Amino acid sequence: MSLKNVNHDASPNPWSITTRLTGLYIGSATLILLVIGFYLYQSLATTLAQDNKQFLSKEIQLLRGVLQEQPLNIERLADEQSEGLNLPTGGYYSRILDESGHSLSETPRMNTLPSATQFPALSGMPETNERVQKLADGRTLMLMTASSKTTPQQTIQIGLDISHEAALLAAYRRNLGWALLIGLLFSSMAAIFVARRGLSPLAEMTRHIEGITATQLNEQLDPAYYPKELFTMAFAFNAMLLRLSKSFAQLTQFSADLAHELRTPINNLMGESEVALSRPRSADEYRQILESNLEEYGRLSQIIETLLFLARAENIEIALHKTRLDGRSELEAGCSYIEALAEENGVRLICQGQGFLYADAQLFKRVLSNLLLNAVQHTPAGGEVCLSIQTADDGSVDISVQDSGCGIGAEHLPKLFDRFYRVSSARSEEGTGLGLAIVKSIMDLHGGTTVITSEFGRGTLVMLRFTSE
Incomplete structure (x- = not known):
């Protein structure tokens, strides 16, 4: 039942707590x-x-x-x-x-x-x-x-x-009747006073909450000021404000990053189209322009597709089809997929360990390809990328991807899973900055965890943990 239907079926004038x-x-x-x-x-x-x-x-x-x-x-x-x-x-x-x-x-x-x-x-x-x-x-x-x-x-x-x-x-019966009526009268007056006085902290909390806007999310409640029954509510409300503040900041940053990512290919398309229309051109020249535009369209399509995937993943709209996978075979298949790029960059790929895990095969392949592509791109020639799988005592499976690349500074690690976040302030044309965000979303869908450790100049280690079925 939708929220609209629930509100429609509910009592139009529910009794207040004071009345109750x-x-x-x-x-x-x-x-x-x-x-x-x-x-x-x-x-x-x-x-x-x-x-x-x-x-x-x-x-x-x-x-x-x-x-x-x-x-x-x-x-x-x-x-x-x-x-x-x-x-x-x-x-x-x-x-x-x-x-x-x-x-x-x-x-x-x-x-x-x-x-x-x-x-x-x-x-x-x-x-x-x-x-x-x-x-x-x-x-x-x-x-x-x-x-x-x-x-x-x-x-x-x-x-x-x-x-x-x-x-x-x-x-005596008459006196008891009058005593009952008078007692009920005073009890009613006392009940109204006690109920309003007892709920006054809640009313004050409501007034404070009503004054909070999107620009005042830092104005939290003081749990110590409220009685024991409202202490937990005040604490939970403050935690909600922190989450909202973080979400607003992320949304603002995401909007800016999305605008930047979309502006580059759109500007390229507009520039090439304006140049093409500035004078008559031959068929070959128009063909070259269209081929160049097609590359930009592909980049836009990739960004939109990735964002849609992340949106569906966050709303749990992606149905998982978990199967028992041979972890070593999946790692080797991932290495085969990225092997050509690794040879071109002079990077050696290594697979180690044995184990089985329960995961969605297609989504697991996407996680591996994103991690391997990221590792190979940031590992200099002569370096290596090591993939390993290990089964823990509790039945969970750990998969690690470790490279010998340039490493990442500690200040960047908490933000690596943010959308469009890049360690370098200069934005390169390759990649969209969404690879690790996709990895985190897929692991969340599986109920697993993702941990990144890195030391600047000595490489990066990404550890994935899949729970038992």
């Missing part, structure tokens, strides 16, 4: 407040319910004790029931029923309960059969039913008005 952090902060605060509020409410409600259950259970135990007395003392039973009438919090109700369901004794308030009041069914444990019922008049009761431990068995029905507690819990 604020939302996460508010969401977290909401969850925390809800959990705390729920816990406090449940704790209060449980505590009140336990107190009420304990009160009713205690009353049931007292009534059971009275019912166990023989003979049954109805007056003492009524006195015991009346002790809970003056509760400061709410009404208390109790009733004793015989086996046939008739009331033996009950509190005076028992008759005020509506007929819709439903006591829980009788069970063995009074603590497990309580029921909370809201009456039509707005009152809330906790009801409990128990049996006596006598024969015949009586039924104890007891109730407690907990309307005040229900009102207390309702008010």
Whole structure:
């Protein structure tokens, strides 16, 4: 998918980091407040319910004790029931029923309960059969039913008005709701402040970056000024600026060199064409001019073809067809290709070593021919160029091309792989200054390395290392 399509499919208004952090902060605060509020409410409600259950259970135990007395003392039973009438919090109700369901004794308030009041069914444990019922008049009761431990068995029905507690819990819920809303309001304000304050270094970094132009690539960020989370980003940004600065410098130099390289053949073509058109000429003279122009066209074509190759190599658009090559045979084939030029210049070619490597055959031949041509051209008569191959312990293969030529000064070595770079300030008509740039690009495609060592006046050594498959 192209970048254009990705941008088109993406959200047109993505949330800012400040908005996201604020939302996460508010969401977290909401969850925390809800959990705390729920816990406090449940704790209060449980505590009140336990107190009420304990009160009713205690009353049931007292009534059971009275019912166990023989003979049954109805007056003492009524006195015991009346002790809970003056509760400061709410009404208390109790009733004793015989086996046939008739009331033996009950509190005076028992008759005020509506007929819709439903006591829980009788069970063995009074603590497990309580029921909370809201009456039509707005009152809330906790009801409990128990049996006596006598024969015949009586039924104890007891109730407690907990309307005040229900009102207390309702008010508590309202207060918690308001506390939650107010807490969320202040949490939102705090979240916005904290998010903006926390992201202020990023905003300052953005303003600094926005002020950087192509002419201000030396204005780097100070990583020590930024927090730990942005330290790596600032360091990476500075490294990017260094790469951009270097690339701009190389591009400027490349443009100047390209203009110089293209200007020479174009000027030659224009000059010869102007001379040819200055007066009528014979067919042989026009033929000579066209042949001369053809040489210049060939030079232009070579420069353009090489530049296109380098562009494709840098964009990894060249498909590699790696095969297992006999290194010694490839070196000897390269020497055979350049042998005529070597004999003409009085240079001896030597091949040494054995080994196999995995590489693209055509590209490897191009690397060898460029290195050999460069070595032979810079080796004086009577000198020699030695090619050797050696397999390392890790499976990688080292190929070296060493000449006994004039050598290269140390100040030139870092720039030898730059396009159009030449050691001599005077530009010769032979070559384009792109040979070593091609070698470096091909080795990069293979994942290999290229190292040049040289000593002025004592020759140059180029070492190629091909990794194992």
